[in-house]
Amino acid sequence: MPSIADQVRKAAPAIDTVVSEYCAGYMNHVSTTSSAVDLQADVEFVRDLLLNAGANSHTVATLCENLLSELAPLKAQQSLSTTTAKKLDQALVIGSQRESASSVGLFGGSVDIDSVGGRKVDSRVDKKKLEKAERKIQAKLEKRAMKTVEYETSKLLNAPAEEDFDKFFMEVNPLMLGGAAQGKSKDIKIDSFDLYVGAGKRILSDTMLTLAYGHRYGLIGQNGIGKSTLLRALSRRELAVPKHITILHVEQEVTGDDTAALQSVLDADVWRKHLLLDQEKITKQLAELEAKAAELEGKPEAEEERKTIESERSELDSMLSEVYARLSEIESDRAESRAASILAGLGFSTAQQMNPTKSFSGGWRMRLALARALFCKPDLLLLDEPSNMLDVPSITYLSHYLQGYPSTVLVVSHDRAFLNEVATDIIHQHSERLDYYKNSNFDIFYATKEERRKNQKREYENQMAYRKHLQTFIDKFRYNAAKSQEAQSRIKKLEKLPILEPPEEDQTLTFRFPEVEKLSPPIIQLENASFAYNTSRTIISNVDIDVQLDSRIALVGANGSGKTTLLKVLTGQVDPTSGMVSRNARLRIGYFAQHHIDAMDLNLSAVSWMTKNWPGKSEEEYRRHLGAFGITGTLGLQKMQLLSGGQKSRVAFACLGLNNPHILVLDEPSNHLDTAGLDALAEAIDKFEGGVLMVSHDVTLISRTSKQLWVCEDGKVSKFPGTIEQYKQDILAKADEAGVVQRH
Known part of the structure; x- marks a missing residue:
C-alpha cells in the first residue's frame, strides 16, 4: 500500500x-x-x-x-x-537501551549488549549475524548513494562562451579513432538511479534508462515533469553513459559572432577542426624544414644538422600520415557539402550560409544549433522541442532526415505528427518513473496507454470487489464457531492478495471561448494589399484574402516569409502601404501573439493583469473565466513569473475571450502547450462559432482545426489546393529537385 x-x-x-x-x-x-x-x-x-x-x-x-x-x-x-x-514504562526503558546499543553498533560504536540497566541479562542476539546484517545494510546504502544523481545547476547550464564549447565537447566526447570504439556496444543501459533537480526536488526514483542503438525515442510527459533535466544530465554524462558513445544536445542557440553560418556548422565537429589545425601546423613545419634543408645543400660541414632535419622530417611525416588517416576516417573531404545540404534543408539559402552568425535572430540561431548537431552525427542525439524553433518546411525536412539517422535519437516533443514520423519507441515520463512503449509512435503509444489504463482500472476494481466480498464474510462470521475456519481461510486469502494501486487519472484540460455575436459579411477583406518597411524591402505584395465567421484558415510558409506581418495588417496593427483592407465596423478580434509572454507584466497575477487591461469585472468573474482555461485555484492569484510557459499561454488564451471576439487570429498558438493543452485548444477552436485564422507549425493542430490552407512564399499568399500532408509531400518533392536530400 x-x-x-x-x-x-x-x-x-x-x-x-x-x-x-x-x-x-x-x-x-x-x-x-x-x-x-x-x-x-x-x-x-x-x-x-x-x-x-x-x-x-x-x-x-x-x-x-x-x-x-x-x-x-x-x-x-x-x-x-x-x-x-x-x-510498561520500565520495560520500554530497557527496550530503548537495547535499541540504542544496536544502533551504536550499526554506526561503528561499541557497547556491551549483555549489560543493560546496570544488571546482566541473557542476550539472544547472534552477534555474528548482527554484524553481517549491519554490513549488508551499509553496503546497500553506499550502493544506493552511488546510483543517485543530484543534478544541480550546471556551470554550463547557461549558454557557454564559444571558446568553452571546444573544451566541453572534447571532455564529453573523447576522440576514439582507429577502431578504438569498434566492437563496443552503443546501447545505453543505466540501472536503478535517482535524478534530482534544484534543492532536492526528485524527478526520477529508482529508475532504469534503456536506449537501444539506432532507435529513435520520443520522450513525452506533462510540462514541468523533468524531461529537459534528464536530457541535460545525459549530455553532461552526469548519468553513467559509456565513454565511447558520443553525445550532443541541442539546447541553446549559437552565440553570434563574425563566423559565417556554414563555417559555424563545420566548426561544430571540434575534433575535425583540431585535426585540420594540426594538419596546417605540421605542413608549415615541414615546409620550413624543406627550406632549411635546401639552404644546407652542398655544405659538408652541415652533415649533422642535415641528419637532425631528416629525423625531424621523418617524425613529422609520420604525424601527418596519422592526421590524414583520422581525417579520412571521419570523411572530412565531404564535410562542407554535407553541412551546406543540412543548412539548406533547415531553410538557409546559399547567400545566408555565408552570413555571419551575429546577423541572425534567435530563432535562426537555434536552427544553426540544430544544424551543428546533425552535422556532428553523434551516437546519441538529444533534441529538446526542436519543432518549436522551426516552420513547417523545416520540420518536414528534419523529420525526413531523422527517419534515416543511423544512431540513437532521444527527442522531447509534444508535436504528435513529428513523433508519428520520427519515433520508433516512446518513453513516457510520469510519477518519478519511465514507462517504455516499444515499436510505437505517438498514436500507437496513446492507444496502448489507454488500453493499459483500462486494464489496470478493471483489475483494480475487480480486486476491490473481491476484497470487499472476502471482508464482508470475515466480518460476519469471524466469531461464529461453525464458520470460524472458513473465516480464517478467507483472512489468509485476503493477506495473500497483491497490493494494487488505482490507475492514474490523465490530466484533462478544457478551454472554452465565449459565444459569438453574428455579423453580416464582409468581416475582414484584403484587396491587392502590399506592405513594405521601406522602399527596398517588400514583405507581402498584392494579397487578396478574406476571413468570414465560418473561416478555418491555416497560414503556413517559411520563417521570414511575411506570415506575422500579414496578421498585423489584417488586425490593423499596421496599415498596408498599398491596396485596401475592409473590416466590419462592429468587428472584434482576439489576437494571440507569437511572443505573447513579452507583453505580460509578470510581476502581476493573472487576475490583476486582467483587471488592469480589461477592467469591468469582479475578481470572482476573472477567476471563473481563467478556470475555463485550466488556471484554477490559487494559480490566478500568483505572480505570473511563477507560472510555467504552458500556464502563461493559457492565461493569454483566456484574455482572448474577454472582449467576446468574432474572429480569433492565432500566431503560433501551440508553443509551450503540452499534449493536454493542445487537445484542449483544438477542441475549443472546433466549438468556437466565429472565424479562425492561424499561423502554426503544428501539423496535427492544423489538420484537426483548419479547412483551408494558405501558403506564404516569396511575398505572395496563395491558397494551397490540398491538405497539410499533401503540402509536406510537395515540400519534399521540391527539396529533392533542388538537391537538398538526406545525407548521413
Missing part, C-alpha cells in the same frame, strides 16, 4: 509542488504523531489546500475518504498505546 504522503502526491499531480509537498508532509506528520488530534479537521484542512491549488475535486474527495478510513483505526491504536505505555 502506498504511504500517506504518496497518496497525497498522487491525488494532485498537476498542482504546484510546494503545495503538494506541504500537504504530503503535513499528513505524514498526522499519521505518525501519537498526540491527540482532531483527525477530521486535519483532513479537511488538507482538502481545502489541495482544492484551492487546483486539484481535481473528485480525486481529493476520494483521498479524504481513504485517509479517514486508514488513519482512524491508527489513531485509536495510538491512544491505547499511550495508556498502556504508563504501565
Whole structure:
C-alpha cells in the first residue's frame, strides 16, 4: 500500500509542488504523531489546500475518504498505546537501551549488549549475524548513494562562451579513432538511479534508462515533469553513459559572432577542426624544414644538422600520415557539402550560409544549433522541442532526415505528427518513473496507454470487489464457531492478495471561448494589399484574402516569409502601404501573439493583469473565466513569473475571450502547450462559432482545426489546393529537385 504522503502526491499531480509537498508532509506528520488530534479537521484542512491549488475535486474527495478510513483505526491504536505505555514504562526503558546499543553498533560504536540497566541479562542476539546484517545494510546504502544523481545547476547550464564549447565537447566526447570504439556496444543501459533537480526536488526514483542503438525515442510527459533535466544530465554524462558513445544536445542557440553560418556548422565537429589545425601546423613545419634543408645543400660541414632535419622530417611525416588517416576516417573531404545540404534543408539559402552568425535572430540561431548537431552525427542525439524553433518546411525536412539517422535519437516533443514520423519507441515520463512503449509512435503509444489504463482500472476494481466480498464474510462470521475456519481461510486469502494501486487519472484540460455575436459579411477583406518597411524591402505584395465567421484558415510558409506581418495588417496593427483592407465596423478580434509572454507584466497575477487591461469585472468573474482555461485555484492569484510557459499561454488564451471576439487570429498558438493543452485548444477552436485564422507549425493542430490552407512564399499568399500532408509531400518533392536530400 502506498504511504500517506504518496497518496497525497498522487491525488494532485498537476498542482504546484510546494503545495503538494506541504500537504504530503503535513499528513505524514498526522499519521505518525501519537498526540491527540482532531483527525477530521486535519483532513479537511488538507482538502481545502489541495482544492484551492487546483486539484481535481473528485480525486481529493476520494483521498479524504481513504485517509479517514486508514488513519482512524491508527489513531485509536495510538491512544491505547499511550495508556498502556504508563504501565510498561520500565520495560520500554530497557527496550530503548537495547535499541540504542544496536544502533551504536550499526554506526561503528561499541557497547556491551549483555549489560543493560546496570544488571546482566541473557542476550539472544547472534552477534555474528548482527554484524553481517549491519554490513549488508551499509553496503546497500553506499550502493544506493552511488546510483543517485543530484543534478544541480550546471556551470554550463547557461549558454557557454564559444571558446568553452571546444573544451566541453572534447571532455564529453573523447576522440576514439582507429577502431578504438569498434566492437563496443552503443546501447545505453543505466540501472536503478535517482535524478534530482534544484534543492532536492526528485524527478526520477529508482529508475532504469534503456536506449537501444539506432532507435529513435520520443520522450513525452506533462510540462514541468523533468524531461529537459534528464536530457541535460545525459549530455553532461552526469548519468553513467559509456565513454565511447558520443553525445550532443541541442539546447541553446549559437552565440553570434563574425563566423559565417556554414563555417559555424563545420566548426561544430571540434575534433575535425583540431585535426585540420594540426594538419596546417605540421605542413608549415615541414615546409620550413624543406627550406632549411635546401639552404644546407652542398655544405659538408652541415652533415649533422642535415641528419637532425631528416629525423625531424621523418617524425613529422609520420604525424601527418596519422592526421590524414583520422581525417579520412571521419570523411572530412565531404564535410562542407554535407553541412551546406543540412543548412539548406533547415531553410538557409546559399547567400545566408555565408552570413555571419551575429546577423541572425534567435530563432535562426537555434536552427544553426540544430544544424551543428546533425552535422556532428553523434551516437546519441538529444533534441529538446526542436519543432518549436522551426516552420513547417523545416520540420518536414528534419523529420525526413531523422527517419534515416543511423544512431540513437532521444527527442522531447509534444508535436504528435513529428513523433508519428520520427519515433520508433516512446518513453513516457510520469510519477518519478519511465514507462517504455516499444515499436510505437505517438498514436500507437496513446492507444496502448489507454488500453493499459483500462486494464489496470478493471483489475483494480475487480480486486476491490473481491476484497470487499472476502471482508464482508470475515466480518460476519469471524466469531461464529461453525464458520470460524472458513473465516480464517478467507483472512489468509485476503493477506495473500497483491497490493494494487488505482490507475492514474490523465490530466484533462478544457478551454472554452465565449459565444459569438453574428455579423453580416464582409468581416475582414484584403484587396491587392502590399506592405513594405521601406522602399527596398517588400514583405507581402498584392494579397487578396478574406476571413468570414465560418473561416478555418491555416497560414503556413517559411520563417521570414511575411506570415506575422500579414496578421498585423489584417488586425490593423499596421496599415498596408498599398491596396485596401475592409473590416466590419462592429468587428472584434482576439489576437494571440507569437511572443505573447513579452507583453505580460509578470510581476502581476493573472487576475490583476486582467483587471488592469480589461477592467469591468469582479475578481470572482476573472477567476471563473481563467478556470475555463485550466488556471484554477490559487494559480490566478500568483505572480505570473511563477507560472510555467504552458500556464502563461493559457492565461493569454483566456484574455482572448474577454472582449467576446468574432474572429480569433492565432500566431503560433501551440508553443509551450503540452499534449493536454493542445487537445484542449483544438477542441475549443472546433466549438468556437466565429472565424479562425492561424499561423502554426503544428501539423496535427492544423489538420484537426483548419479547412483551408494558405501558403506564404516569396511575398505572395496563395491558397494551397490540398491538405497539410499533401503540402509536406510537395515540400519534399521540391527539396529533392533542388538537391537538398538526406545525407548521413
